Amino acid sequence: MTSFTPPSPAVLVLEDGNRYVGHAYGATGRTLGEVVFATGMTGYQETLTDPSYAGQIVLMTAPHIGNTGVNREDMESARVWVAGYVVRDASRVVSNFRADRSLDDELVQDGVVGISGIDTRAVTRHIRSAGSMRGGVFSGEDFELSGAEQLSLVRAGAQMAGLNLSSQVSTTEQYTVPAVGERVGSVAVLDLGVKTSTLNHLAARGFDVVVLPQSVTSAEVLALEPSALFFSNGPGDPAASDAHVALLQDVLRAGVPYFGICFGNQLLGRALGFETYKLPFGHRGINQPVLDKATGRVEITSQNHGFAVDLPIEGRHETPAGFGLAEVSHYSLNDEVVEGINCIDIPAFSVQYHPESASGPHDAVYLFDRFRDLVTGHATTSSTKENN
C-alpha cells in the first residue's frame, strides 16, 4: 500500500499584511526580500541564476514551473540568486533531455526557500496596483510562528531602495575570458552581478574579457589599459552605488569607450549627472517592447529592473557632470521609461534592458556589435589623431 504524504504548508506574507498560504517548495525555513513578479513564460533557470535578482523574492506569472528541470548550459552564474521563489504549480515531473536535476533539488542545494500552490495571478494584480513591497516566505518551523511575528519579521527586513548588494554577487578575484576569433582588444568588465551570456557575447566580438571585482579602483582599471569599459547588470539601488559612479566618471574622463547593461545603464545615467528613481513594480519579463528612436524599430526585449534613469525621452540634454550632450536612445513602449542612453560627445552608451537576453528574444543582440564598432572606430580615430 502506498501512503500519501500531504505537502507541508508554507505562507507568503506581504508587508501590507496580505497572506497567501501554499506548500513548501525548495528549501524549508524562512526568507525575506522584495517581492517582484516576472512574466517570462519560459526561461525560469536563467531568471533564477541572474544575480540581479539577489535580495528579491521572485514570483513567476507562468503557472507551471520546473517542467524542464535544471541543466548545466543554461546557468547564468554559479547558483540560484533569488532570495525566495513563488510559483503556482511546481512540476512533479522533469521532462527534458538536457535536464540533469530537478528545480526543487536545485533550490534545496542553494538553500532557497520557495512556495508553490500560490494564486500568483492574484498576488501579481495586487503588486501591480500596490507596488513591489517587502515580503517573506515561511515554511517548516517558521510556518508555526504567529501571523503577527511573521509580519514583524517582514517589516524589519531591508528595503530595496537604498540597498547596495554589489559585494554579495561580484567576483572577488579578477579573471579573463579569452577573445573568440580575431582579437579586437580587451574590455574591462566591472562585475556587479554579470551573466555568463554577456561575457560570452563580448568574447565572441573579439574582446579579451577581463572581469573585475566591484571593489576595483579607477586607477586599477586604467592601469590595465583596456580598449573599453563595461558595467554589468546587478542587484540593488543604483542611487547607493556612489563608488561605482565615481569610478565610471574617472574612466570616461580618460576617454575610454563605455557600454553598460541595466545596472550599467543606471550608473551611466548617474555618472553623467542624472538621477535614478524607483519604479512602482518594475519591468521583469521577456516580451517588453522598446523603441529604438534612431531607427524607429521596435524590439521585443528581455528586462529585469526596478529602478530607472530620470531623463526626458525627447531631445538632447546637457549632462550636469560635464560630459557634453546625451540623449535617450531607447524607451519602453509600455510606460515611456528610459531604456537606453546615448552620449553625443563621448564614446559611451548603455541600455536598461538585456541584449544578451538569456532568456528572451535576440532582437537586441546587435548592441554588442555596436559596442565592438564603437571601440574599433574609436581606436581608428585615436590612432589617426596620433598619426597626424
Ligand SMILES: NC(=O)CC[C@H](N)C(=O)O
Ligand atoms: N538587472 C539589473 O541590472 C537590475 C538593476 C537594478 N538592480 C534594478 O532593479 O533596476
